[in-house]
Amino acid sequence: MKKVAILGIGQTVIGEHWDKSLREIGGEAGFTALRDAGMDKVDALFVGNMLSPLIDSQNQLGTFLSDWIGLRHQEAIKVEAACGSGAAAFRAAIMAVSAGQIDSALVIGVEKMTDKSGHDVTAALATAADADYEVEQGVSFVGLNALIMQRYMHEYGWKHADFAPFSINAHSNAMHNPFARLHEKINVDKFEKSAMVASPVNLLDASPIGDGAAAAVIVPAERITSMSGRPRVIIAGSASATDTIAVHSRKDPLFLAAAYESAKRCYELAGIRAEDIDVFELHDAFSIMTALSLEASGFAQRGQGVQLGLENQISHKGRIPICTRGGLKARGHPVGATGMYQIVEIVQQLRGECNETQVDGAKIGMAQNIGGSGATVLTHILKTE
Amino acid sequence: MKKVAILGIGQTVIGEHWDKSLREIGGEAGFTALRDAGMDKVDALFVGNMLSPLIDSQNQLGTFLSDWIGLRHQEAIKVEAACGSGAAAFRAAIMAVSAGQIDSALVIGVEKMTDKSGHDVTAALATAADADYEVEQGVSFVGLNALIMQRYMHEYGWKHADFAPFSINAHSNAMHNPFARLHEKINVDKFEKSAMVASPVNLLDASPIGDGAAAAVIVPAERITSMSGRPRVIIAGSASATDTIAVHSRKDPLFLAAAYESAKRCYELAGIRAEDIDVFELHDAFSIMTALSLEASGFAQRGQGVQLGLENQISHKGRIPICTRGGLKARGHPVGATGMYQIVEIVQQLRGECNETQVDGAKIGMAQNIGGSGATVLTHILKTE
Numbered sequence: 001m002k003k004v005a006i007l008g009i010g011q012t013v014i015g016e017h018w019d020k021s022l023r024e025i026g027g028e029a030g031f032t033a034l035r036d037a038g039m040d041k042v043d044a045l046f047v048g049n050m051l052s053p054l055i056d057s058q059n060q061l062g063t064f065l066s067d068w069i070g071l072r073h074q075e076a077i078k079v080e081a082a083c084g085s086g087a088a089a090f091r092a093a094i095m096a097v098s099a100g101q102i103d104s105a106l107v108i109g110v111e112k113m114t115d116k117s118g119h120d121v122t123a124a125l126a127t128a129a130d131a132d133y134e135v136e137q138g139v140s141f142v143g144l145n146a147l148i149m150q151r152y153m154h155e156y157g158w159k160h161a162d163f164a165p166f167s168i169n170a171h172s173n174a175m176h177n178p179f180a181r182l183h184e185k186i187n188v189d190k191f192e193k194s195a196m197v198a199s200p201v202n203l204l205d206a207s208p209i210g211d212g213a214a215a216a217v218i219v220p221a222e223r224i225t226s227m228s229g230r231p232r233v234i235i236a237g238s239a240s241a242t243d244t245i246a247v248h249s250r251k252d253p254l255f256l257a258a259a260y261e262s263a264k265r266c267y268e269l270a271g272i273r274a275e276d277i278d279v280f281e282l283h284d285a286f287s288i289m290t291a292l293s294l295e296a297s298g299f300a301q302r303g304q305g306v307q308l309g310l311e312n313q314i315s316h317k318g319r320i321p322i323c324t325r326g327g328l329k330a331r332g333h334p335v336g337a338t339g340m341y342q343i344v345e346i347v348q349q350l351r352g353e354c355n356e357t358q359v360d361g362a363k364i365g366m367a368q369n370i371g372g373s374g375a376t377v378l379t380h381i382l383k384t385e
Numbered sequence: 386m387k388k389v390a391i392l393g394i395g396q397t398v399i400g401e402h403w404d405k406s407l408r409e410i411g412g413e414a415g416f417t418a419l420r421d422a423g424m425d426k427v428d429a430l431f432v433g434n435m436l437s438p439l440i441d442s443q444n445q446l447g448t449f450l451s452d453w454i455g456l457r458h459q460e461a462i463k464v465e466a467a468c469g470s471g472a473a474a475f476r477a478a479i480m481a482v483s484a485g486q487i488d489s490a491l492v493i494g495v496e497k498m499t500d501k502s503g504h505d506v507t508a509a510l511a512t513a514a515d516a517d518y519e520v521e522q523g524v525s526f527v528g529l530n531a532l533i534m535q536r537y538m539h540e541y542g543w544k545h546a547d548f549a550p551f552s553i554n555a556h557s558n559a560m561h562n563p564f565a566r567l568h569e570k571i572n573v574d575k576f577e578k579s580a581m582v583a584s585p586v587n588l589l590d591a592s593p594i595g596d597g598a599a600a601a602v603i604v605p606a607e608r609i610t611s612m613s614g615r616p617r618v619i620i621a622g623s624a625s626a627t628d629t630i631a632v633h634s635r636k637d638p639l640f641l642a643a644a645y646e647s648a649k650r651c652y653e654l655a656g657i658r659a660e661d662i663d664v665f666e667l668h669d670a671f672s673i674m675t676a677l678s679l680e681a682s683g684f685a686q687r688g689q690g691v692q693l694g695l696e697n698q699i700s701h702k703g704r705i706p707i708c709t710r711g712g713l714k715a716r717g718h719p720v721g722a723t724g725m726y727q728i729v730e731i732v733q734q735l736r737g738e739c740n741e742t743q744v745d746g747a748k749i750g751m752a753q754n755i756g757g758s759g760a761t762v763l764t765h766i767l768k769t770e
Contacts, residue, residue: 001484001485001486021517023517053512056516058512058516058517059465059512060465060466060467060513060756060760060761063627063628063630063756063757063761067627067628067629067630067634071627072627072629073626073628073642075624075625075626075627076625076761077464077465077466077761079462079463079465080444080445080446080462080463080464081445081463082444082445084445088462091462092462092464092477092480095477096480098484098485098486099386099480099484100483101386101483126442127438127442128444128445130443132408132443238486239460240460240462241458242447242448242451242452242459243448243452243457245445245448249452257458261458371448372445372448375445375452376445376447376448376461
């Protein structure tokens with residue numbers, strides 16, 4: 001199995017891009033990544049996307065974008081794993097390059113979801129849950145997360161304000177990320193007074209949707225022994241694991257078993273432990289998911305993830321920096337693109353390009369992308385060599 | 386790159402399974418393939434599906450099915466390339482196994498599309514075309530194929546009845562396939578008098594949709610040196626290529642450039658030529674596609690694919706047997722599952738399990754799965770060793 005490296009990255013500003021089509025958004029990130037890699041062609045395109053059939057009436061997004069980007073006749077596919085689609089496409093590309101049949105791949109995570117009414121998007125996002133056994137009962141995707149958060153607070157005795165540091169950290173970091181959707185400082189008071197969405201999840205517990213795309217070019221690591229002064233970023237671990245789609249089918253809905261499994265496999269592949277991670281871009285779609293991800297990935301005991309926020313260990317100067325570019329909460333969550341934003345941001349950290357929120361001496365970074373309420377979890381560990 | 390072999394296959398009858406859910410259909414094919422392989426667990430599940438978000442309100446089909454099949458915590462993803470989704474999932478699985486990180490994979494192509502009204506399905510299928518530049522103008526997927534067929538007849542001087550042998554052969558072969566949707570003999574008269582859908586495409590030029598699933602278990606070839614009397618089926622070639630999504634963007638809409646490219650790469654990988662193929666399961670979604678596929682894959686000159694039918698070279702005793710189990714035309718076309726039905730049928734031929742339509746001494750088989758109107762084309766060559 002060949003070692004794989006990341007040669008180029010690209011991303012668009014996340015926002016409401018009513019003036020740009022799906023192909024323009026995806027193309028912008030793709031072209032930027034190719035330019036960053038100093039290439040104009042790759043062997044294959046892997047696209048991560050969740051909602052384009054539902055919101056944009058467009059399927060076959062691999063070929064749709066390969067045509068637009070000028071990769072006509074090259075291989076192209078789309079991978080979908082709900083909000084984990086971006087990292088799932090990334091992993092499929094890694095497998096293909098490490099198998100040796102193709103020698104370079106462009107991976108684009110893309111989503112355009114603000115041109116429809118809110119109801120349509122809520123219904124579309126609900127396709128990540130179990131249509132027969134969850135959605136049929138009337139529960140929305142936010143509703144599922146609210147149920148989990150409610151139980152967590154009850155079980156471990158936390159109050160709602162204890163989750164505030166997660167959102168405050170994310171918003172604070174996004175202030176310095178020009179690609180982020182939200183540039184707005186918040187505090188505990190704002191957090192507590194924010195509009196309720198589905199109790200106890202309020203607006204500042206939840207990540208905003210958006211239009212956006214992020215991309216990376218990968219090649220066999222042997223191809224880039226020297227890189228004009230930039231550190232070489234290699235993929236030290238890639239792992240994916242699943243759980244039940246329906247939250248009620250789980251033995252323990254407060255433990256992200258798939259996150260635990262994929263992180264564990266990823267640590268083994270990279271030959272490291274959780275303590276070795278310098279920066280962690282996790283899937284904070286809702287503040288409760290931040291706590292559960294930290295716990296399942298080995299950074300906190302069960303029920304104690306919240307404590308890391310309260311102790312201020314999650315800032316870029318803390319023990320385990322998270323959401324250093326704003327996370328899903330403030331950078332934004334264009335669902336199928338999110339996994340690739342995380343990869344791009346880890347590369348930025350390892351290259352030392354994060355300015356105000358740079359993690360000093362970051363050498364090993366981890367990205368974790370979640371599809372559904374913990375149903376599909378992909379973990380990647382990147383490191384400089 | 387490790388050599389990969391097919392250890393087990395499974396399929397469901399194609400029909401209107403209103404009594405079975407999406408997971409039951411996918412599970413049935415998956416369980417059958419696992420049983421055929423003598424396994425109860427695999428490292429990863431790859432699902433090919435096009436329409437479940439639109440028709441079944443269900444995304445994240447990889448995890449959805451891994452949970453149902455008893456593969457909880459194992460890796461799972463869904464791959465989508467319109468009607469080419471089945472073979473696209475198959476190729477992603479081949480890459481993953483040949484890369485060496487996983488040691489076994491189950492691939493399921495699944496589609497449940499008959500529980501909605503015809504209008505919904507027509508609109509859903511149109512997501513395979515270009516939403517901005519084709520569908521927006523009011524052209525349906527059948528309409529696009531009708532335009533191509535009209536031009537082909539004009540350009541090369543064929544009349545509609547010249548396409549009859551393709552459909553007659555497919556229907557005749559399906560009579561002996563218990564999994565086929567249609568069991569009905571047809572003749573030239575019936576073909577010509579069939580109801581018009583979009584001139585010149587009539588009902589007997591077009592393949593029927595359906596609910597169904599087909600599956601295969603793949604492992605590194607080295608794992609199965611002997612197989613209790615069954616010939617070992619290995620994957621000698623796997624290739625994918627793309628063209629523009631919109632038919633009008635092509636230099637020549639009568640040439641399937643992506644089919645040409647993917648077949649060419651596949652022949653190179655397998656070290657063979659078109660003449661070496663004993664049986665060819667092609668993508669006869671419409672009779673015009675049969676002609677174009679035969680031409681692009683090297684079995685006929687440009688504009689002469691129709692001649693192979695008129696000369697009766699396509700039966701299981703002919704020079705290039707096609708649609709030996711009924712093809713899309715009569716076995717049926719549950720879109721995201723079709724690519725895996727083709728793989729399963731080639732394995733049946735190579736194992737010598739096709740009874741009345743068995744190709745004598747079949748050793749090398751090819752399957753070609755198409756997404757959109759020739760936009761994404763995946764070709765696989767299987768052979769016995």
